[in-house]
Amino acid sequence: MTNPILIVNELGVLARRNGSVRKVLDGISLQVGEGEIAGLVGESGSGKSMLGSAIGGLLPRGCEAHAGEILWRGQNLMGAGEAVLSALRGSQIAYVFQEPMTALNPTLRVGRQLVDVIRRHAQPDAAAAKALALGLLADVRIEAPHDVFEAWPHQLSGGMRQRVLIAMAFSCKPALIVADEPTTALDVTVQAQVLSLLLTLARERSTAVLLISHDIGVIRRACETVYVMYAGRIVERGRTAAVLDAPQHPYTRALLDGLPGRFQPKTRLNALPAGGPAASGCAFRSRCASAFDRCGEVPPLADLASAGAAACWLNQPASVEGASA
Ligand SMILES: Nc1ncnc2c1ncn2[C@@H]1O[C@H](COP(=O)(O)OP(=O)(O)OP(=O)(O)O)[C@@H](O)[C@H]1O
Ligand SMILES: [Mg+2]
Secondary structure (H helix, E strand, O other): OOOEEEEEEEEEEEEEEOOEEEEEEEEEEEEEEOOOEEEEEOOOOOOHHHHHHHHOOOOOOOEEEEEEEEEEOOEEOOOOOHHHHHHHHHHOEEEEOOOHHHHOOOOOOHHHHHHHHHHHHOOOOHHHHHHHHHHHHHHOOOOOHHHHHHOOHHHOOHHHHHHHHHHHHHOOOOOEEEEEOOOOOOOHHHHHHHHHHHHHHHHHOOOEEEEEEOOHHHHHHHOOEEEEEEOOEEEEEEEHHHHHHOOOOHHHHHHHHOOOOOOOOOOOOOOOOOOOOOOOOOHHHHHOOOOOHHHHOOOOOEEOOOOOEEOOHHHOOHHHHHHHO
């Protein structure tokens, strides 16, 4: 990896709801290098969005990062105030979310919103900001930038709105874009175009991307490295080709075979029972055909010979097994 710009160490996030407290992220460690395209994959509810939002200090109300570190270019963001985080979000870490309509203000013209962001974070001069905005709309392959500049969000298609948000994300030359299911809400016909646009611009500008997706095909095409999440933990990580061609965690194998539910079309055959995570030990043991006694303990994410890592007792090198036995 190139120099890591983002290092997450043993991050834990708690969610409080109706008087109860639940761990939604536990012991998450992840690194993103300069210009790297890293993927985060896992079925619905595994914690992908929580992790993406924790990085820029955007956790939902009631959720709190309580353990670990989030190091941005060496600076620990845990406990950083909103002023620091919001300055960082405008200049270094940008977000593209799933639903472009909710990310745009319906009462303001598109150009005005783009100019506002540019003026706040990059170029205070109004005329220069407008020129930059029009240039960015052209960069995201919008054929009539002046028309889109003057349009209201509801006048644009979903694909066009997402292009505008991609322009907005790149407007302040961020070092990292967290893209949370950026094409899931779009028509199938434009999904590939919008994703390829995002990745092309990122590569041209050496912008790193943390691409969150439940679509393993998208991750395979786009990402150099991948992190697989299950029940709030990372269960496998490594070079994408290595992980997807030779998955070492039974959950990763299940994802590739097709799990029931949102992850894959329901028509796919699968060998695994549906069901929730186990309450203790390895969370996947309640659905895992290979589970054995040892799985009553949480397995550490242990390095593998492939340079990746997996959190499964079946793959623990002797030293880890010995140390935790
Ligand atoms: N606002 C919230 N308050 C409390 N818990 C939440 C909140 N939002 C999500 N959760 C819980 O946190 C866990 C992780 O949710 P998250 O949204 O990160 O999953 P995800 O992997 O992004 O799923 P999806 O693929 O459906 O987007 C889930 O158990 C979810 O129920
Ligand atoms: Mg999500």
